Amino acid sequence: MIISKKVEFSAAHICRSEQLSDEENERIYGAAANPLGHGHNYVVEVAVEGEPDPVTGMILDLKRLKDLLEEKVLEVYDHRLLNREVPPFDHVVPTVENIAIDIWNRVDPLLTGRARLHSIKVLETNELSVEYRGGK
Amino acid sequence: MIRLSKRYRFFASHRLHSEALTEEENQRTFGKCNNPHGHGHNYEVEITVAGDVDPVTGRVVDIRALDGIAEKTILKPLAYRNLNQEVAAFQKIVPTTENLGVELYSRLRSSWAGTFGTDGPRLEMVRIWETDRNICEITNRNE
Numbered sequence: 156m157i158i159s160k161k162v163e164f165s166a167a168h169i170c171r172s173e174q175l176s177d178e179e180n181e182r183i184y185g186a187a188a189n190p191l192g193h194g195h196n197y198v199v200e201v202a203v204e205g206e207p208d209p210v211t212g213m214i215l216d217l218k219r220l221k222d223l224l225e226e227k228v229l230e231v232y233d234h235r236l237l238n239r240e241v242p243p244f245d246h247v248v249p250t251v252e253n254i255a256i257d258i259w260n261r262v263d264p265l266l267t268g269r270a271r272l273h274s275i276k277v278l279e280t281n282e283l284s285v286e287y288r289g290g291k
Numbered sequence: 292m293i294r295l296s297k298r299y300r301f302f303a304s305h306r307l308h309s310e311a312l313t314e315e316e317n318q319r320t321f322g323k324c325n326n327p328h329g330h331g332h333n334y335e336v337e338i339t340v341a342g343d344v345d346p347v348t349g350r351v352v353d354i355r356a357l358d359g360i361a362e363k364t365i366l367k368p369l370a371y372r373n374l375n376q377e378v379a380a381f382q383k384i385v386p387t388t389e390n391l392g393v394e395l396y397s398r399l400r401s402s403w404a405g406t407f408g409t410d411g412p413r414l415e416m417v418r419i420w421e422t423d424r425n426i427c428e429i430t431n432r433n434e
Contacts, residue, residue, distance in 0.1 A: 175348070183355075252349055255293065285351070287294075290292070291343070
C-alpha cells in the first residue's frame with residue numbers, strides 16, 4: 156500500500172552549468188538560465204510504501220513524516236536561493252530532476268521500520284513535474 | 292531513472308457517433324455527446340518521459356525539444372479543429388478520449404526517434420484530460 160504526503164516550499168534557482176558556454180546554457184534552459192535567478196512555488200509529494208500495522212492501522216506515523224519533512228527538507232529549501240544556500244546545488248544544476256533526487260537522498264535514510272520510500276514527485280509548475288523512485 | 296511530465300492544452304470539437312451503430316444505439320451509447328452538431332473541450336495532455344539525468348545539464352530530456360514535438364505533432368494539427376472532420380484518424384473511428392489518447396501516443400511515437408534518437412529519453416506515457424473528471428492514460432506497456 157502506498158500513502159503520500161504533500162508539502163510545499165518556495166525557492167529561487169538559476170539553471171546554468173559552469174561546464175557549458177553562455178550560448179549552450181541559453182539554448183538548454185532558456186529564460187531559466189538568467190544568472191540573477193527566478194523562483195517557483197514547488198509542491199513535493201512524498202510517497203511511502205508498506206503494510207499497515209495491524210494494531211494502529213497505519214503504515215507510518217504521518218505526524219512523524221510531516222516533522223521529518225519539515226526539518227530535513229522545508230527548513231533547508233524554503234525561501235532559499237538553491238544555488239548558493241543548499242548543497243549540492245553549489246555544483247549541481249538545480250533542475251527539478253536534481254531537486255527530486257536530492258530530496259530522495261535526504262528522506263530515504265530516515266525512514267525506518269515497516270515503511271520504505273516509494274517515490275518523490277516534485278511539481279515545479281502545474282505543467283512540469285518529475286517522479287523519482289530511487290536507484291539509477 | 293527518473294520520469295518527467297510536461298502538460299499542454301488545446302481546444303477542439305468532436306462528435307461521438309459511430310456509423311456501425313443505429314441512431315438509437317448511438318444515442319444510447321454516447322448520450323448528449325452524440326449531438327449531430329458536435330461540441331468541444333479544453334483538452335489537457337501530459338507527456339511522461341523516462342530516462343537518466345544528464346550529469347552536466349541536470350536534465351532528463353531537452354524540454355524545448357519536448358515542447359517542439361508536442362507543438363508539431365499535437366498542438367498545431369489539433370488545436371481549434373473539428374476532430375471528426377479535420378483529422379484523418381477520426382474519419383473512421385470515434386474520437387473518444389480513449390481513441391484520441393491512442394492517436395496522440397502514436398503521433399508522438401512516430402516522431403520520437405527523429406527528435407530524441409534511439410538512446411535518448413523514452414516516451415513512457417500519455418495522459419489526456421477531456422474534462423477534469425474524464426482522464427485516459429496510455430503507457431508504453433500497451434505497445
